[in-house]
Amino acid sequence: MARVVGRKDEKILTRLADEFEQLAAQLNSPVPIPMEIGKFTQACRLVSPLIRHLGVAMKFADIEYSAKVSGVVKAGKSVNTLEELLDRDIQQNTIKRQSSGSRLLIRVKRSLELLKIIFEQIMASSGNSLMDPVNTAYKQVFYPYHGWASRKTVAGALQTLPTKSLFFKRLKLDEASAFVQMQRIVTAVAPLIHYIDNLFLSRESAKELLRLL
Template identity: 45%
Template sequence: MEDEKTLKKMAEAFKELANTINQCPDREEARLELAAFSRACSLVSPLFRCLGIAFKFAELDYVSKVDDLAEASKSILTLPVMMDGDIEANCVRRAGSHTRNLLRVKRGIDMVKVLFEQILSSEGNSLKDPASKAYAQVFAPYHGWAIRKAVGAGMYALPTRAQLLNKLNEDETSARIQMQNYISSAGPVIVYIDQLFINRQLGIDW
């Protein structure tokens, strides 16, 4: 059984990040701390675990990259400083670079946001449709045929909506509130990260 407050912890941590961004007159100048960011991202990991085999690839990939950012935060204060360091070292696109890992982690945050949006707008107990749409929108464009096929097969092993809420110790009402809170807070964080990449002419589609 997961921590009874997984969704609440996620929503609150991302609300703090969104507040940091929104309080800055020029959002792009917001100095989002790497430690706070990686901590918030680590709170999303249990959700991937609860989704089972379909998102095993995402869980393993996401967790390892969040761990890298958490380690980096011991010596790097903010996201912009981290990215500028990689640009200077000419290693932005190298496998394992902090900036590349940040882009992958951002997709994990985005996938969960889209998944929650789909869950909130759908009826019924199946998560297959919401999860398939979230995967197709966020991850599929960057995955080869083999991974897409494996994920498609795994969609049949997803927990039902009721099983997911049970694993998360949530009822329908509390889950809806926290999912909506996460959606509202994750949105500005995703836009902020995209902007960091775009402003540095790094692009976000790689």
């Protein structure tokens, strides 16, 4: 008898694509449904094991990212949607606090932007190195907000990245299959990033946060 494959047995890149496609479908529906914090963070948590496949030197990035996602979960315990989370921070005048759910949401959003650009760069590059794709993404997303110490840490971590082929091996996918899943994720994450940006842009008191880390 054939074994039924459960969610835990699925390749992480495929699971990530599935989760983000569900969120994108929700946002792209004729009558968009407000994004629930639980569904959003459930998908975002799947990025963490993907980061770990990039090697031990990226552990600091995984710890920082996971803390931001957990922070959004904690901040959203008394509300249900990302929109409600932002509005509550505005009403309570806590939106600019470093630990506010809104600030943490922006940082998670930037991590999704980073992931999107990394995958775009990997698919566009012909070599076997991950350094250029990751470095290009980092410089576009986080570099402007980081100080010298953070930039130096990232530069050191870039030197330890696995080759593209080893990365795919860790993901248990060949290049062609990995590219299919990466493109699915790139396509699905784009409307999610756009949605979060619009949440802030549509509120005068929240626009400024998009320029902050």
